[in-house]
Amino acid sequence: MSTGIVKDWSKRSNKxxxxxxxxxxxxxxxxxxxxxxxxxxxxxxxxxxxxxxxAFKVILKSDVPSFAxxxxxxxxxxxxxxxxxxxxxxxxxxxxxxxxxxxxNKLEIYISTLFANSIGFFFNFIMFLLFxxxxxxxxxxxxxxNFWIIALFITLFLLSLGLALIxxxxxxxxxxxxxxxxVFTSFLFFLSPIFYKLSTFRNALPIFEFGxxxxxxxxxxxxxxxxxxxxxxxxxxxxxxxxxxxxSIGLLFLNKxxxxxxxxx
Amino acid sequence: xxxxxxxxxxxxxKTFHITEDSHNTIKHRLFNxxxxxxxxxxxALKTMDFEVKKGECVxxxxxxxxxxxTLTKILAGVYPTDTGYINITGSTLLMNLGVGMSHELxxxxxxxxxxxxxxxxIREIDAIxxxxxxxxxxxxxxxxxxxxxxxGMLARLAFSIAINAGADIMFLDEIFAVGDVxxxxxxxxxxxxxxxxxxxxxxxxxxxxxxxxxxxxxAFMKHGRLEFFGDTEKAIALYMEDNH
Numbered sequence: 237m238s239t240g241i242v243k244d245w246s247k248r249s250n251k252x253x254x255x256x257x258x259x260x261x262x263x264x265x266x267x268x269x270x271x272x273x274x275x276x277x278x279x280x281x282x283x284x285x286x287x288x289x290x291a292f293k294v295i296l297k298s299d300v301p302s303f304a305x306x307x308x309x310x311x312x313x314x315x316x317x318x319x320x321x322x323x324x325x326x327x328x329x330x331x332x333x334x335x336x337x338x339x340x341n342k343l344e345i346y347i348s349t350l351f352a353n354s355i356g357f358f359f360n361f362i363m364f365l366l367f368x369x370x371x372x373x374x375x376x377x378x379x380x381x382n383f384w385i386i387a388l389f390i391t392l393f394l395l396s397l398g399l400a401l402i403x404x405x406x407x408x409x410x411x412x413x414x415x416x417x418x419v420f421t422s423f424l425f426f427l428s429p430i431f432y433k434l435s436t437f438r439n440a441l442p443i444f445e446f447g448x449x450x451x452x453x454x455x456x457x458x459x460x461x462x463x464x465x466x467x468x469x470x471x472x473x474x475x476x477x478x479x480x481x482x483x484s485i486g487l488l489f490l491n492k493x494x495x496x497x498x499x500x501x
Numbered sequence: 502x503x504x505x506x507x508x509x510x511x512x513x514x515k516t517f518h519i520t521e522d523s524h525n526t527i528k529h530r531l532f533n534x535x536x537x538x539x540x541x542x543x544x545a546l547k548t549m550d551f552e553v554k555k556g557e558c559v560x561x562x563x564x565x566x567x568x569x570x571t572l573t574k575i576l577a578g579v580y581p582t583d584t585g586y587i588n589i590t591g592s593t594l595l596m597n598l599g600v601g602m603s604h605e606l607x608x609x610x611x612x613x614x615x616x617x618x619x620x621x622x623i624r625e626i627d628a629i630x631x632x633x634x635x636x637x638x639x640x641x642x643x644x645x646x647x648x649x650x651x652x653g654m655l656a657r658l659a660f661s662i663a664i665n666a667g668a669d670i671m672f673l674d675e676i677f678a679v680g681d682v683x684x685x686x687x688x689x690x691x692x693x694x695x696x697x698x699x700x701x702x703x704x705x706x707x708x709x710x711x712x713x714x715x716x717x718x719x720a721f722m723k724h725g726r727l728e729f730f731g732d733t734e735k736a737i738a739l740y741m742e743d744n745h
Contacts, residue, residue, distance in 0.1 A: 254617040337601035339578030339593045340618050412526040495581040
């Protein structure tokens with residue numbers, strides 16, 4: 237019955253088409269208006285990867301195996317999170333033209349922006365697969381556990397959507413949330429095992445992986461992509477729980493604060 | 502909700518709280534925790550009921566500052582109401598000088614985005630795309646970003662999207678002041694000939710002849726209050742009286 241409702245909804249309304257149209261246009265604006273095109277999407281994680289590789293592998297002699305791939309997968313998940321949260325704080329201001337003349341559902345604006353970010357993510361992810369499987373000497377190769385990456389990405393998507401909703405609606409009443417979130421994400425970056433060895437991270441911050449959903453998602457992403465293991469289901473459950481809670485709060489904020497965006501922004 | 506109603510608003514009201522300080526940062530709020538800003542209240546809309554039937558053309562008149570714009574924004578679902586509730590059946594379009602276009606997008610992209618926001622499917626937009634561009638007289642500039650358009654070109658594009666794509670419920674705020682005289686004549690012709698038929702329209706205007714011509718019922722507002730809603734002739738008489 238529920239699939240019938242979904243089918244009926246997607247057939248009758250143009251919502252899915254509209255979300256995809258907005259996502260495509262946003263993606264095009266971001267990447268195709270410069271000479272490097274889609275390569276821009278790849279440039280950021282590659283540059284980050286080079287910097288951390290030099291700092292941690294060359295100078296600090298990190299003994300993490302397949303360190304370049306270890307960084308790569310961590311950074312593409314982290315970059316999606318930052319682009320979808322920091323990048324969406326002013327979304328109600330920038331995309332005001334979409335809702336100040338009509339009763340369009342504002343949630344569609346968020347979903348389309350995250351879809352645009354998802355296109356960049358998938359492009360990077362394919363690059364990671366090629367790099368890891370073709371160039372990485374200690375690759376474990378393809379495994380069925382790789383498919384768990386879909387569940388991890390959905391968790392990341394929902395978590396980022398929830399936080400984007402919360403931050404952008406707070407922006408309506410407190411503009412400096414932008415600066416506060418920049419500081420917070422810098423802090424969160426160093427509290428996530430992006431370039432640290434996992435055992436070092438766990439020794440220094442025991443059970444913190446359950447307190448930081450991004451850390452949990454990155455740890456699981458490496459398990460399923462680089463170790464050929466199933467994800468840590470406790471960790472996945474916790475992260476999905478965080479995503480659900482943040483999304484619920486975000487929708488509540490959108491309903492209460494977001495409805496005033498047209499008059500306040 | 503009655504199936505024949507396009508908009509049903511009960512006990513709606515709107516008050517704006519205007520603060521003199523720019524009290525919109527967390528830092529400012531923390532530093533002024535015990536010294537909240539003085540907010541002045543502007544009662545833009547006093548409690549009222551408002552119903553619009555499907556397919557009806559309703560006029561909305563009143564002097565400047567009487568609350569017409571606030572009411573249209575609430576009825577269009579753009580502003581939330583402070584009290585009561587509002588049911589809107591279908592998509593709405595609030596049209597005054599624009600229809601909500603991004604200056605970073607080309608005319609082509611804006612047509613697709615705007616028409617999609619108004620509820621059309623891509624293949625339906627494909628079918629009317631040329632008509633929209635031809636009507637707006639923008640055949641040469643279709644793939645140019647609209648930030649390079651003149652104000653007249655922008656207005657023509659917005660008007661063309663609105664009349665060709667159209668929402669289920671249209672709020673037209675002084676739209677006949679768009680473009681040059683030639684375009685105005687063309688726009689009025691389209692509006693008169695077929696466009697208004699079957700559409701639910703709320704027409705905001707200071708031109709009484711326009712209201713008299715198109716509206717079956719008219720609302721007259723004064724100081725945020727709905728003074729009268731009914732016969733157009735009577736509403737116009739009240740408005741004229743208020744102007745003297």
